Amino acid sequence: MTDICSGFAQFSLPSEILRAVAELGYTEPSPIQAQTIPLLLDGHDVLGMAQTGTGKTAAFSLPLLARIDVDVKHPQLMVLAPTRELAGQVAESIEQYAKQIPHLKILALYGGQDYGSQLRALRRGSQVIVGTPGRVIDHIERGSLKLDGLKALVLDEADEMLRMGFIDDVETIMAQTPAERQTALFSATMPSVIKKLTKKYMRDPKEIKIAEKTETVANIKQGYWMVNRYSKQEALARIVEMQDNATIVFARTKQATVELASAMEARGFRSEALNGDMSQNLRERAVEQLKNGKIDVVIATDVAARGLDVERIGLVVNYDIPFDTEAYVHRIGRTGRAGRSGEAVLFVARREKRMLFQIERATRQKIEEIQLPTAKELEHRRLERFNAHLGQLGESEKLADYQELVRDLAEQNDGSMEELAAKLLMIAQGSRPLKVAEPPAQDSSNARVRRPRQSQGRTAAVHSRGERRRNQPTANVPMERYRVEVGRNHGAQPKHIVGAIANEANIESQYIGRIELFDDHSTVELPKGMPDNxxxxxxxxYVKQRKLRIRRVEQ
Known part of the structure; x- marks a missing residue:
């Protein structure tokens, strides 16, 4: 393997990409990056066996971005991913790597987005496309996406695309690309169907195999909070308020550290930002204040927190989910050091659950979902601290002077001593009221179908004629039959309908039952009582350029 001691500077990457990588806090390439980047820069096809979380997004993005001509306004790099969640994450990562490259446009094409905005972006010209197979084919068939100028194609998590029934779509897309384009395929496993695909569409690919890296963090109690009705700032404030120790919060960008530190300060927390834009003196000052208890919350980027070891840190909050598992392990390692125990909380949006599963695998620990402190728990905490503060004042020699002032105030305000105490308490509570109200309950009718944590039997067999999906859903729920306005005459197959429903409405295919194709429409079984949204x-x-226009079939 190439010597990686010199970091990313060893590769012949443009300075704009190297600056972006440095800002993200990357110092040394991961094993897959060290092996893949030189091969792709030299123009080779690459066949990689690697899990999500090993750093493969950077492994293919950095060298392929380096080969893009920003003056040419058509797709030059395309990445195919099996789900819209993964496609969104990959697109977001590529945007971070390319943020220093002027005039480079990146477009994500997947379900749940308006076609109009995608069509406008395609007309304006995007050099990088990240998408799911179904939506990409829709745009190819519409004529809105042309791949004749494509320089490179990446298939990310090819085995997952096979399992979800998209491999035929992938082959259809590959057949639309220039024969001389560069190809990179990544898969955790290598089934025979994918091997056949590589032989047909790849040119003498260089094989890379990365063993899955696992790390244990047994002395750190880990939990995740699923982002829902609370804002992330409100959730952070509630979690931090219950702590006795200092907290370090990881945000993705420098700007986010400044904004979040200001927001926490406004809520009454002694907070400070820690990022690469700060001078060394300011960073050292912030760390010293954290050590001596002058501040309790530090909002940091990965690069700024490197090597931070402060005994007071009892909690690490991943406010923004990291791009890979290695970064997560480094982050939570800021607590629980030298044999001490610590806690770590990960904020997870629905589209980020895939990374949560990869983190669990990497740390060999199941991360349990946590609930935020309730209003009653916050009230108890605030009263507890207020009472402790009162106890400290009990020994003050000046207390007698204030007792006399209280008697005078009681006479002047014509009320009971209890009423006066209540008014003074209201004044003394400051920016954190002692009575806490819960936000309104979330309207469950607006909630999407929750995706289960396990993916057992998500894609069932399709009848060999491609006409009917005969399986029963593996989820044990009552079903109803619905009609969709696409059928056999439009070229639809059951897999197209399954893929559209799974990706567009964020419904696991284990919740999709029997599908029957007719000439001008189809029927599909879905869970009874699904939310209107x-x-x-x-x-x-759209499936095969036709709106589904789904409606319930009266029994």
């Missing part, structure tokens, strides 16, 4: 999404979804 799911049907709103599905009604606007």
């Amino acid at each position: 799911v049907f709103q999404d599905l009604s606007k979804t």
Whole structure:
């Protein structure tokens, strides 16, 4: 393997990419990056066996971005991913790597987005496309996406695309690309179907195999909070307030550290930002204040927190989910050091659950979902601290002077001593009221179908004629039959309908039952009593250039 001691500077990458990588806090390439980047820079096809979380997004993005001509306004790099969640994450990562490259446009093409905005972006010209197979094919068939100028194609998590029934779509897309384009395929496993694909569409690929890296952090109690009705700032404030020790919060960008530190300061927390834009003196001052207890919360980027070892840190909050598992392990390692125990909380949006599963695998620990402190728990905590403060004042020699002032105030305000004490308490509570109100309960009718943590049997067999999906859903829920306005005459197959529903409405295919194709329409079984917003999404979804216009079939 190439010597990686010199970091990313050893590669012949443009300075704009190297600056972006440095800002993200990357110092040394991961094993897959060290092996893949030189091969792709030299123009080779690459066949990589690696898990999500090993750093493969940077492994293919950095060298392929380096080969893009920003003066040419058509797709030059395309990445195919099996789900819209993964496609969104990959697109977000590529944007971070390319943020120093002027005039480079990156477009994500996946379900749940308005076709109009995607069509406008394609007309304006995007050099990088990240998408799911179904939506990419839709745009190819519409004529809105042309791949004749494509320089490189990446298939990310090819085995997952096979498992979800998209491999035929992938082959259809590959057949539309220039024969001389460069190809990189990544897969955790290598089934025979994918091997056949590599032989047909790849040119003498260089094989890379990365063993899955696992790390244990047994002395750190880990939990995740699923972002829902609370804002992330409100959630952070509630979690931090229950702590006795200092907290370090990881945000993705320098600007976010400044904004979040200001927001926490406004909520009454002694906070400070820690990022690469600060001078060394300011960073050292912030760390010293954290050590001596003058501040309790530090909002930091990965690069600024490197090597930070402060005994007071009892909690690490991943406010923004990291791009890979190695970064997560480094982050939470800021607590629980030298044999001490610590806690770590990860904020997870619905589209980020895939990374949560990869983190669990890497740390060999199941991360349990946590609930935020309730209003009653916060009230108890605030009263507890207020009472402790009162106890400290009990020994003050000046207390007698204030007792006399209280008697005078009571006479002047014509009320009981209890009423006066209540008014003074209201004044003394400051920016954190002692009575805490819960936000309104979330309207469950607007909630999407929750995706289960386990993916057992998500894609069932399709009848060999491609006409009917005969399986029963593996989820044990009552089902109803619905009609969709796409059928056999439009070229639809059951897998197209399954893929559209799974990706567009964020419904696991284990919740999709029997599908029957007719000439001008199809029927599909879905869980009874689904939220209205799911049907709103599905009604606007296209399969074979036709809106589904889903509606319930009366029994």
